[in-house]
Amino acid sequence: xxxxxKAFNIKLNGIPSSNGIAIxxxxxxxxxxxxxxxxxxxxxEIEKETEKYYNAINKLTSDTNRLISAxxxxxxxxxxxxxxxxxxxxxxxxxxxYFKNFVCDSIKKCQTAEFAIVKYLDLQKHFFLKSKDEIxxxxxxxxxxxxxxxxxxxxxxxIAYKLPKEECIVLxxxxxxxxxxxxxxxxxIALMTEIGGLTSHSSILARSFxxxxxxxxxxxxxxxxxxxxxxxxxxxxxxxxxxxxxxxAKYRKIILEVKEHKKKLGELLTLPCxxxxxxxxxxxxNIDILEDINRAEINGAAGVGLVRSExxxxxxxxxxxxxxxxxxxxxIADRAYPEDVTIRVFDFGSDKYSxxxxxxxxxxxxxxxGIRFLLKRKRIFKSQxxxxxxxxxHKNVRIMLPMIANFEELAKSKMLIDECKAExxxxxxxxxxxxxxxxxxxxxxxxxxxxxFARFCDFFSIGTNDLTQYSLAADRTNEFVVxxxxxxxxAILKMIDMTVxxxxxxxxxxxxxxxxxxxxxxxxxLLGLGITEFSVSPGxxxxxxxxxxxxxxxxxxTLATKVLKCKSSNEVHSLVK
Amino acid sequence: MITKEITIKNRSGLHTRPAAAVVKAASKxxxxxxxxxxxxxxxxxxxIGVMTLAAEQGSTLSLQIDGADEELAMAEIFNLFDSGFxxx
Numbered sequence: 069x070x071x072x073x074k075a076f077n078i079k080l081n082g083i084p085s086s087n088g089i090a091i092x093x094x095x096x097x098x099x100x101x102x103x104x105x106x107x108x109x110x111x112x113e114i115e116k117e118t119e120k121y122y123n124a125i126n127k128l129t130s131d132t133n134r135l136i137s138a139x140x141x142x143x144x145x146x147x148x149x150x151x152x153x154x155x156x157x158x159x160x161x162x163x164x165x166y167f168k169n170f171v172c173d174s175i176k177k178c179q180t181a182e183f184a185i186v187k188y189l190d191l192q193k194h195f196f197l198k199s200k201d202e203i204x205x206x207x208x209x210x211x212x213x214x215x216x217x218x219x220x221x222x223x224x225x226x227i228a229y230k231l232p233k234e235e236c237i238v239l240x241x242x243x244x245x246x247x248x249x250x251x252x253x254x255x256x257i258a259l260m261t262e263i264g265g266l267t268s269h270s271s272i273l274a275r276s277f278x279x280x281x282x283x284x285x286x287x288x289x290x291x292x293x294x295x296x297x298x299x300x301x302x303x304x305x306x307x308x309x310x311x312x313x314x315x316x317a318k319y320r321k322i323i324l325e326v327k328e329h330k331k332k333l334g335e336l337l338t339l340p341c342x343x344x345x346x347x348x349x350x351x352x353x354n355i356d357i358l359e360d361i362n363r364a365e366i367n368g369a370a371g372v373g374l375v376r377s378e379x380x381x382x383x384x385x386x387x388x389x390x391x392x393x394x395x396x397x398x399x400i401a402d403r404a405y406p407e408d409v410t411i412r413v414f415d416f417g418s419d420k421y422s423x424x425x426x427x428x429x430x431x432x433x434x435x436x437x438g439i440r441f442l443l444k445r446k447r448i449f450k451s452q453x454x455x456x457x458x459x460x461x462h463k464n465v466r467i468m469l470p471m472i473a474n475f476e477e478l479a480k481s482k483m484l485i486d487e488c489k490a491e492x493x494x495x496x497x498x499x500x501x502x503x504x505x506x507x508x509x510x511x512x513x514x515x516x517x518x519x520x521f522a523r524f525c526d527f528f529s530i531g532t533n534d535l536t537q538y539s540l541a542a543d544r545t546n547e548f549v550v551x552x553x554x555x556x557x558x559a560i561l562k563m564i565d566m567t568v569x570x571x572x573x574x575x576x577x578x579x580x581x582x583x584x585x586x587x588x589x590x591x592x593x594l595l596g597l598g599i600t601e602f603s604v605s606p607g608x609x610x611x612x613x614x615x616x617x618x619x620x621x622x623x624x625x626t627l628a629t630k631v632l633k634c635k636s637s638n639e640v641h642s643l644v645k
Numbered sequence: 646m647i648t649k650e651i652t653i654k655n656r657s658g659l660h661t662r663p664a665a666a667v668v669k670a671a672s673k674x675x676x677x678x679x680x681x682x683x684x685x686x687x688x689x690x691x692x693i694g695v696m697t698l699a700a701e702q703g704s705t706l707s708l709q710i711d712g713a714d715e716e717l718a719m720a721e722i723f724n725l726f727d728s729g730f731x732x733x
Contacts, residue, residue, distance in 0.1 A: 096683075098687060153662055153665070153666070154662060156659045156665060157662045157664070157665035157666075157692075158661070160664070160665040160669065160692050161661065161692050161693070162667055163688075164668075164692045164693050166688075167692075192697065195699045196699050198699070199699045199701060199703070200701070201699075203656065203657045203658060203701070203702075204657070204658050204660060204699055204701050207657065207658075207660040210661045269662070271663070362677055379648045430709075463656035463657075464656070500656075502702065530678075599688075
């Protein structure tokens, strides 16, 4: 009796590159290796070889044009413009005169067309692989795709695959943009590849077609056989091979929940986040625990506006090491990609975390917290900044400094960040050297100094909770003064106005990440004050989006002008009711 | 002849798609369009040339245009770089 070699209940971890979950049988797309002979052709074959080359270019051109026009006609799936420009860029490459001349010259020197093509494109790929920039290195694969495409046409190797008629999940070593476009039309419910980067054209296309995809599944082809039952989780990057009933049931439930959720929210999820008159608004998610990223994705957040890093490490006995932190930040950044992620460095206060902090501060809110703590404990600060920088290699990470009250804090922090950058670069780590650094606007001093600070920041994020507490000198957890704590107080709204003006003057981004951003009656005022970026808890995203879509910028501006003239919170409240 | 400094703004740098956009724009004009990085000049009407620069985000290049329609070409190509190829 032959023993079954089937893998059972095995979990693989890849990189999630397109959201969604699929359960189904796998179809393995095998591609023949390209065999390029270095044989010399005879003098009399030159003409024929050149013709063969031109025929191939013409065939690729007409194939691609057909694909583009078919794609443009079926408008319901995918972002037409992105798909068109990706396919077109391949065309422009094969049509390049220099490329053509090189190949023709090589053929005249008795080389085969294939050999010349490979030589030229490999050289090009080499330039990209040599780059110090991780994103450009990832893009080197584009050349392989074009090479494969062109040569399979010359060698008349139809990329022969026969997809099963029923729904299936496709696994391949890698997928070319062309293949993704073709597969997207069929019964393919998810894509998986062993190699490939988040920034690759194939990943962009999978996201554009809304097909769940997991990439970077090393050795998946050795562990998965045709017809294996798989669960592909494009949210987390997990893939289960022949899962047991329990896991299947769990995922079937998640699929249903996602479907229900989407149905309930209806079209709101897919509609753009903009005002009635078309002002685009960035609506991002605040993240307190790693699992929040799931909720952010399901609700269609445009990235993460605030990672409260101190909350992620809540309940840990000590501050986690750089490696562990790198893991978290990478996970958040990669899953949010291509959207941005803003990580706020630890905002510890002695009320939140006690290790190494002064005990029994009489007034922790005015004590050793936020940036003050970090600048006193530079080892902690540096290891966190380095962990964030390590996660920044795809250039979608921003660093945010909390509780800035004076210029020295900003300057010292920026020096420390530069120091970390230099150390990592010297160690050969791939980072975003131009990582954006911004500050929380949450102290009255930072509002008053916003114009000066803006010159040294890439962005501002207004933290309305602390700004209200510090400006009105009222602790919101103190029942005796809780009625004084009111973010609708015109004093606070004026401060937001000052901050926006300073940011606009220096052309930096400004957003609101405090609770006020998630307050339905505040949206009109904030839009009117010129805020175009909101970061709220993941669960509030769609509700806020609904409200934003009902607003008219002009009316909001009128409202903001009125509000700024109010004398009291009550007047403001009566205006927004 | 006119020359202008440009900075690569989009985060994925000058990879295939933006390079194709540069070539498409440059090819519309009669003028010679060159991109220069660290003294190394390439013809901006050739995608292979543009891609050889492997210019990453933050790198600066000079855009040198020479010909009758150089002003128009400069405006259009500069704008393309400045807008981050619409993919920032």
